[in-house]
Amino acid sequence: MAKLLLDSMCGRIARWLRFLGFDVVYAQDMEDDDIIKVARSTARVIVTRDRGLHLKALKLGLPSILLTSTNHVKNMAVILRSLDVLPSLPPVKTRCPLCNSPLIEVKAEDVKELLPSSNIATRYDKFWICPSCDKVYWIGSHWKNIKKVLDEILKEMREECDENCSR
Numbered sequence: 001m002a003k004l005l006l007d008s009m010c011g012r013i014a015r016w017l018r019f020l021g022f023d024v025v026y027a028q029d030m031e032d033d034d035i036i037k038v039a040r041s042t043a044r045v046i047v048t049r050d051r052g053l054h055l056k057a058l059k060l061g062l063p064s065i066l067l068t069s070t071n072h073v074k075n076m077a078v079i080l081r082s083l084d085v086l087p088s089l090p091p092v093k094t095r096c097p098l099c100n101s102p103l104i105e106v107k108a109e110d111v112k113e114l115l116p117s118s119n120i121a122t123r124y125d126k127f128w129i130c131p132s133c134d135k136v137y138w139i140g141s142h143w144k145n146i147k148k149v150l151d152e153i154l155k156e157m158r159e160e161c162d163e164n165c166s167r
């Protein structure tokens with residue numbers, strides 16, 4: 001899976017892409033030249049809302065994706081289509097949305113003490129833990145919302161394809 005470098009205007013998208021398993025560096029407070037340096041040295045695709053940075057990257061032969069929408073569903077569709085990735089739920093691999101570490105799948109009994117309430121361990125059956133920040137994630141009631149947004153993204157990807165693909 002492609003490694004990405006998102007500029008500081010794309011925080012929500014950074015969390016989504018990590019959840020879908022992408023290795024995402026979120027470049028907060030970084031100058032354009034530093035973003036380009038890091039993207040080149042770590043072989044990352046730049047994702048930005050900044051047309052100037054996007055053009056600079058392309059001129060240097062670096063892969064870059066320009067986001068032009070203010071809607072994160074549209075932007076996610078553009079990114080996933082550019083990378084030729086069809087997302088699925090639950091993701092095959094997933095990363096901590098907060099710190100980018102690959103999550104480790106665990107059993108409920110292994111993380112029981114870390115859960116906010118004991119009935120979560122009995123009610124749900126898929127859990128992950130972040131080895132860096134110890135945060136526990138599980139497929140719970142919020143999953144419905146994640147699925148809804150992902151369905152919107154997939155729909156947007158299909159529509160974009162109808163408009164732009166001759167295939």
Ligand SMILES: [Zn+2]
Nearest residue numbers: 096099130133
């Ligand atoms: Zn983490």
